[in-house]
Amino acid sequence: AQSVTQPDIHITVSEGASLELRCNYSYGATPYLFWYVQSPGQGLQLLLKYFSGDTLVQGIKGFEAEFKRSQSSFNLRKPSVHWSDAAEYFCAVSTKTSYDKVIFGPGTSLSVIP
Amino acid sequence: EAQVTQNPRYLITVTGKKLTVTCSQNMNHEYMSWYRQDPGLGLRQIYYSMNVEVTDKGDVPEGYKVSRKEKRNFPLILESPSPNQTSLYFCASSLWQGAPVYEQYFGPGTRLTVT
Numbered sequence: 138a139q140s141v142t143q144p145d146i147h148i149t150v151s152e153g154a155s156l157e158l159r160c161n162y163s164y165g166a167t168p169y170l171f172w173y174v175q176s177p178g179q180g181l182q183l184l185l186k187y188f189s190g191d192t193l194v195q196g197i198k199g200f201e202a203e204f205k206r207s208q209s210s211f212n213l214r215k216p217s218v219h220w221s222d223a224a225e226y227f228c229a230v231s232t233k234t235s236y237d238k239v240i241f242g243p244g245t246s247l248s249v250i251p
Numbered sequence: 252e253a254q255v256t257q258n259p260r261y262l263i264t265v266t267g268k269k270l271t272v273t274c275s276q277n278m279n280h281e282y283m284s285w286y287r288q289d290p291g292l293g294l295r296q297i298y299y300s301m302n303v304e305v306t307d308k309g310d311v312p313e314g315y316k317v318s319r320k321e322k323r324n325f326p327l328i329l330e331s332p333s334p335n336q337t338s339l340y341f342c343a344s345s346l347w348q349g350a351p352v353y354e355q356y357f358g359p360g361t362r363l364t365v366t
Contacts (some may be wrong), residue, residue: 141293143293146291169352169353171354172355179359179360180255180357180358180359180360181294181341181343181355181357182320182354182357183354183355184284186353186354227293227294231352236308238296238299238310238352239284239296239352239355240296241286241293241294241295243291243292243293244293250257
């Protein structure tokens with residue numbers, strides 16, 4: 138079955154430290170990949186997306202993600218975390234075979250220690 | 252300002268009392284979708300629509316109805332709400348040029364409690 142996993146339910150990092158959030162997907166077709174962020178009490182906002190081309194994509198707020206087809210992964214990274222990055226992060230996938238659906242991962246909650 | 256609006260933002264109701272959550276977007280998007288968010292489960296798609304009068308079931312459609320009579324509006328209807336529909340609901344919209352779905356714009360969410 139098609140699925141998206143985010144192995145880390147909750148991560149805590151110190152402000153200024155680097156961050157990597159993991160995302161793995163299970164799809165047979167070429168995936169279209171997204172990372173969304175949900176700040177407390179807010180809706181979701183797109184951080185970045187990958188459709189094709191360069192496998193390292195840049196997003197807003199200093200985030201980047203790398204698509205690795207061999208590992209079925211699309212991990213999100215940031216070199217230096219700010220306290221305002223504390224939020225819930227969701228990986229999402231859509232494909233031409235899933236046609237018009239989007240599958241979200243369960244989310245990773247990020248806490249930032251001052 | 253480009254946005255997706257939902258109303259109400261908070262709703263407490265009783266089992267069996269029909270309710271409607273409205274969703275409207277001002278970006279002329281073809282694709283609209285409803286999700287529910289539950290702890291540990293992420294967002295699960297309830298229903299979606301690729302254009303006026305075109306809707307389809309997502310992964311968790313049981314107990315919900317939708318309609319798309321106008322391009323900008325996509326209301327979610329719970330004909331007989333039950334406590335297991337207590338959740339945080341999000342409406343989203345996107346451009347649609349055929350599969351796959353592109354990036355979506357989300358509303359602020361509606362927190363529904365069914366007692």
